[in-house]
């Protein structure tokens with residue numbers, strides 16, 4: 583019996599600088615868990631880490647691969663392996679209508695337009711939003727636009743989906759809905775968040791600070807230490 587291919591993000595001895603500022607120096611990380619959370623203060627490198635793993639930024643040194651795909655050099659392979667949702671769906675959505683937005687990534691993958699639109703329609707139906715096809719993205723709520731981005735990413739069939747603070751600017755029902763959508767995904771998930779409560783059921787949590795891994799383990803070990811440190815910092819420097 584053939585084994586399914588192993589899902590693994592391999593970050594090997596990576597050095598990254600952005601605009602001349604060092605972010606990572608010799609970072610090594612191997613992720614195989616279904617649910618991985620990333621926490622850390624502003625500027626600690628959380629977004630940079632998932633952008634690296636999505637192949638959107640290239641390290642100055644070292645190697646990044648996902649399921650064996652060199653995501654920086656093999657962009658076609660990366661699109662079929664990794665999907666990323668940015669903090670703000672408006673930085674992701676390009677097209678006026680929902681159907682065009684969903685079909686775009688599929689066309690980028692080389693599918694003919696008619697086939698791309700058919701898959702996009704199937705994705706909308708799967709999410710119970712067949713009626714969104716001709717809806718204008720800018721007329722949807724923030725939570726609905728985020729769902730459009732998620733459907734667009736899932737349509738491309740990635741094994742991994744990365745979320746960068748997906749709960750920002752969402753009201754409580756919208757945040758709970760997107761959390762439930764994330765929970766039911768068959769894909770492996772890497773979730774960047776400032777809210778430790780979202781990561782309780784995760785398999786692994788990584789705490790970053792200034793580009794270094796401060797703690798890496800089960801949520802029950804990492805999160806209490808992280809929260810305690812954030813509270814200590816708040817007491818040490820009141821505003």
Ligand SMILES: Nc1ncnc2c1ncn2[C@@H]1O[C@H](COP(=O)(O)OP(=O)(O)OP(=O)(O)O)[C@@H](O)[C@H]1O
Nearest residue numbers: 600601603605622623624625626627628629630631
């Ligand atoms: N587009 C960019 N161009 C240049 N430097 C950047 C860019 N984005 C982030 N950086 C720098 O990279 C470093 C890490 O930032 P990053 O956004 O990865 O951190 P973060 O932990 O996601 O922060 P936040 O919680 O504020 O989103 C910071 O020094 C930041 O100034």
